[in-house]
Amino acid sequence: MLFKAEVKVTLKKGVLDPQGSAVEGAVKALGYSGVPQVRIGKFIEVWVEGASEDAAREMVQELGKKILSNPVMETFTFSLAPSSDRLVPAVGATETATRTGVK
Amino acid sequence: MLFKAEVKVTLKKGVLDPQGSAVEGAVKALGYSGVPQVRIGKFIEVWVEGASEDAAREMVQELGKKILSNPVMETFTFSLAPSSDRLVPAVGATETATRTGVK
Amino acid sequence: MRFGVVVFPGTNCEMDTYHALTQVLGQDASYVWHQDRDLDRYDAVVLAGGFSYGDYLRTGAIARFSPVMNSVAEFAAAGKLVIGICNGFQILCEVGLLPGALQRNAHLQFRCDWTSLRVENAGTAFTGSCSAGQVLRVPVNHGEGNYFADPETLAELNQNHQVLFRYCDPDGSVTPGASPNGSLENIAGIMNTAGNVMGLMPHPERACETILGSADGRYIFESVISHLTGRAARV
C-alpha cells in the first residue's frame, strides 16, 4: 500500500538561521513591518510502500532520523496518509544525482 | 495579534528535483526498498502581526507570491494559526537586509 | 564606453569585472551600489557574480528587490545593454528580465572548472565579435547554474535564437557530459527577445588574460564594446 508522508524539518531552537534572518530583513525592507521572525526549514514529501500505516510510519520515522534530518542541528515531525498518487518513474538527471549521494 | 504561518514551498510537477533523487538514492543505499519517490521543498515558518486572521492570511499570501517562492518552478500553500510564541526582539541579522535597504 | 558594475551585499566578482573592464579592456567603469538608482551615465550595466544576500532562500531572490533593480529594468526597457554574469544571471531570471530559472546543479555540488562554450548566435550585441559555432574556453563557478524553463519557454528561446551559449566539448559538440551542471539542453547563456539583456553562468571576466588560462572571455566584452561604439571588433 502506498502512503505519503509530509516531513517538516526545522532547526533546533537557538541554532542560528542565517537564511531566515536574511528573509526577515528582506521582508521588512519590502515594507512589511509586522513580520518579527522567519525560520527556514525543509519540507520533504516521501512516498512509502508499507504493509500497514504503522509500518509506513515506522519507516518514515527511521528515515527522518537517519537521512532526512541532521540530528545535531535539526528536528523533524511528520504526518502520513494513504496516497493514491501515480508516481512516474524518476528520470533524467536523477541518475546522476542519485550517484553523487547524500551522506 | 501574533500569528504563525507554516508555508510549504514545493517544486512544480515536472520540475526535476536532483536533491530529492539523491535522497531516494541514499534511502536505497541504506537498504530500504519501498520508497519510490522523495521530493524536497522548503518549510518556512513566518510569524506575522495582524489585526485579524484574514489580514495576516493576506499578508502571508503576498509574501509567498513575492518572495518565498519562484513561480517559474515552485508553488506554495500555507496554514496559519494564532501564536503565543514569545519571540526574541525581532532583530538578529535582520538588520542586514533592512538597513542595506532592499526596497 | 562606460560600464556600471552593480554591487549587492554579497556580490564578490565586482572587483574582477572591474579589473577586466578597466585594466584589460581599457573601458570606463564604476561600481553601482545596490541602493543607487541613477544609471543614466552608463552605456551598459553588468550585474557581477557572487552570492548576493548569501544566496539565501534562492539565488537572486532577495537582491531582485534592491532599489537598483527598478533602474536596471528601466535601463533595459530603454533598450540599453544589461549583462548578468552568474549570480547576475540568477537575479535577472528572478526579476523576470530573462525567462526561466537556475536550479541547483544536478550533481548537487558546487562546480569551479573550465568549460567550453559554443557560440549559438553570433549576430547579437553580446556575440558580434564571435563567429557562429566558435568555441570559447571560459570557466564556470556556481552551485546553482542548472538552467530550467518550461517546454513552451524553451521552444521560444530556440525559435528566437535567444540561446547564445551552450556547454560543449572542446571540439564544439554539445554532449551531456560537457555540461557542468545538468542544464537543460546544455544552456549556458541566453538573451531576452529584444536582444539587449544577456545572462550567462560562465565568467568571461575570468578569461580575459592568457596568464589566467584563457583570453576568450574578451570576445564577449569586445562584442559589447564594438556594438556600443559601432566600430569593428578588435579581438
Add this chain to the structure above:
Amino acid sequence: MSNPVEAVWTQVGLKEPEYRRVCEILGREPNHVELQMFGVMWSEHCSYKHSRAALRKLPTKGEHVIQGPGENAGVIKVTDDLAVAFKIESHNHPSFVEPFQGSATGVGGILRDVFTMGARPVAILDSLRFGPLDDPKQRHLFAGSVAGIGHYGNCMGIPTVGGEVYFDESYRGNCLINAMCVGILEPGKIRKGIARGAGNPIMVVGARTGRDGIHGASLLASAEFSEGAEDKRPSVQVGDPFMEKLLLEACLELFETDAVVGIQDMGAAGLISSSSEMAARGDCGLEIDVRKVPAREEGMQPWEFLLSESQERMLVCVQAGREPEVEAIFQKWGLLSAVIGQVTDDGMLRVLDGGAVVAECPAHALADEAPVYHPEKREPAYLAELRKFDFAALPQPDDYNDVLLRLLNSPNIGSKEWIYRQYDHMVLLGTVIEPGGDAALLRLRSAAKPGIHLAALGTVGNGAARTEASTPTDGEGEIGLAMKIDCNARYVYLNPKRGAAIAVAEAARNCVVTGAVPAAITNNLNFGNPEKPEIFWTLDQAIDGIAEACTALRTPVTGGNVSLYNETNGEAIYPTPTIGMIAVHQNLARRTTPGFKHNGDVIVLLGDTKDELGGSEYCKVIHGSVGGDAPALDLAFEKKLHKVVLTAIHEGIVTAAHDVAEGGVVTALAEMAIAAAPEARGCQASFFANAGRVDGNLFGESQSRVILTCHRDDIVRMRSICIENGLPHRLVGDVTGDGRFKVAALSAGVESESVFRRQELIDLSVAELTTAYKEAIPRWMRA
C-alpha cells in the same frame, strides 16, 4: 576544602592547583562568572599551557618578518608596498560533530584572523585528514567538510587555491580540518589586537550573540572525545559567510579611517578572550557591560555572553568621539555596531551586567598568567618496534604495471579534483597556477589590492574610473606568491623530529618547483593528549624538527596554532604538524608546472634515490604495512636542490618541474604525464636499481628529489648548474608523443659493472594512468 567546592574547578575544566592560583591572584575565591572566565582563558586551547614553553624553540625572526607570533596572524614584507599576512587554524572537534558547519566556521575564523590584521584575504588553503573512505562515516565527514569549506570561501569570494588530504586509520575517530588564509596589505598598515587610551570606547561589531558553541574551546578542544560525550556538546555554531563578507568589507573600509585603535576577532572563547587579550596587550583595563551586547537569544546570562562563540563578530577599540563614523560604516554594510564599554587605566577586566559589576580581575591574569607546564616526556615504545621492521620480508612485485595503477588509484596519491572543483579557486583573478600540481601560485597584480575597498574604488558618485588598458603580459617581471600546505604524518609517526622537518622541506620544495623562493611558514600542531608523556615527547620532537628545518631553509615561523587532545577513546591520531608555506616568485613569466610540455624534452632527476621504503605509500597500499623509519633528510642538500631548481627555472631552461613525494619517482613521473592533458604525451624513462630493491628505488620516497624537463639544447647548461652546485642528477629519459608511459630498470650486469641490464617494468597508456588517478576519490564518493 569540602566536597561540593571540589566540583567547582572541574566543571570549568581547571585543575585544583590552577584554581588555587586563581584564588591567589584574586585574593579571594572567584565567583561563578570569574570562574568561567578563568576556565576558558586557562584552557589549553586559549592558553597553550602545555605547548607554550616548547614553542619558544621555533625560529621566528627574519629581516622580512614584520609581525611574528603573538598577534592574530603573522606578517612578512614582500616588497616596499606589499606585505602578506597569513595564519593557519584548526577546527577539528567541531567538524567531527558537524562536518559542514564545523569546517565552514573554521574557514570563517581564520579569515577573520587575517582581515583583523588589516589585510584583504586573497587565498585559502585547507589541510584535511579522515579515516579510510570505505567507511561511510568517513565519507560523510569528508563530503561535509569539503562542502562546508567551499560554502564559506566561495560565498566570501576568496579563492581556495590549494591544500592536502590524507586518509588513514589513525583519523577514524578524530578528523583534522586545518584552514590557512593568506591576505595582502600595505606594510605600514598593520592593525593589532590592542586596547589603549583610557576612555576610548569598546565596540562589538557584526553578528548578534547567541549561545552558540559555549564551552567549545575549553571542553571540546581541550579534552579528548569519549563515548557519551554527547551532553557536553555545545549548540552547533552555524556559519554565515554572507555576514562575514559584509564584515570584511566594512572592516577594510573602517581601516582606511584612523578611528581604530585596535581590533580583534571574537573567535574561540569569544568576548572574554578578545577583551582580555586586547587589554593585556595594551597594558590597560577594560570595563564592558554584557547587556549592551546585541543578543540573539532571550535570557542570556553574563557568563554566556562572555563565552559565546557566535561567529562573524569583532571587538574594536575606537578613538573616543569617533563612534559615529564607525557606526555609519557598519550601517552602510547593514551590520550592527554597539558600544559595550570603555578602556580604563587600572588593568582590570571589569564585567558589568546592566551596570552591576559581576566579575572583576586583572586582564593580564586571564590572558598571560595561565600556568606554563613542562610536561613529562618519554620516547614511545612503539618507535623501537617500528624500526625493527624487516623490509626483506616484503615480496617484490611481479607486475609493476599493477602496482603503479594501484598507487595512482590510492586516495592519498590520486587526483584531488573531487575536492578543489568544489572550491572557487579563481576569484580575484590572481591564480596563475591552479590546484592540481604542486604549490598554488598567485600573481599580486590581481583584482584585489591591499587597502582596496569599495568606497576607495569609487562607487557611484565618485565618478567613473578609467585606467589605461595595460597590455596583458604573460607575467614578465611580475611578482607572485606561491603557497602550499603539507604534512606527511606517517613520517612524523615513524620519526617525529625528522618527519616534521620533512613536512617543512616538502612544503618548501613544492613552492620551489613553481620557481618561488620559500619565505616563511605558519604551522598547526595537531597532536593527542599532551599530558601523556609519549605524546608530549612526540610534540617536542616535532617542534625541534620544524625549528631545524626552518632555520636551515631560512623560513621563519610567523605564527601557528596548537590543537591537542585529538584522541578518541584513548587512541591518538598520528602526530600531524601541518606546515603552511609562503614563497615569493620574482618573475611569473617563469612559472613552472608539472605537466610535460614538449615531445622530445629530456627528463632529469635531481637528487639521490635511495632504497628507502619506510613510511611509503607503496608499503601501505601494496603490502598493507607501516614500519621502518622515515626517509633520510639532509637539509643542506635540500637547500642545494632548491638553488639548482630555482637557478634553472629562472634561466628559463625548465619546461616542467615536479617534486617527488608519495609514491616515489615513478608516481611523480606519471603525474607529469597525466598533467600534460589535454595533450597526450608520454615518456620513456629508466632508473638505476642496483643499490637495493627495485621497488624501493621506483616507489621509495627518498627526500630532496625533483623531476624536471628541459629542451634537448638546454641539457648541457642544466647539467652544469647541477655540477656547479654539486647536486647529483641523472638524465632518465625523454618526453614522447605517443601517449605511452614506459619505465625500465637498469641494473649492473653480472659480467661487468659497466654493462647494464635493462628490464622493462612498466608499459601503460597515459589514458589508463589518468583513469586510475582521477577515479581515486570519486570511486568512493559515488556510493
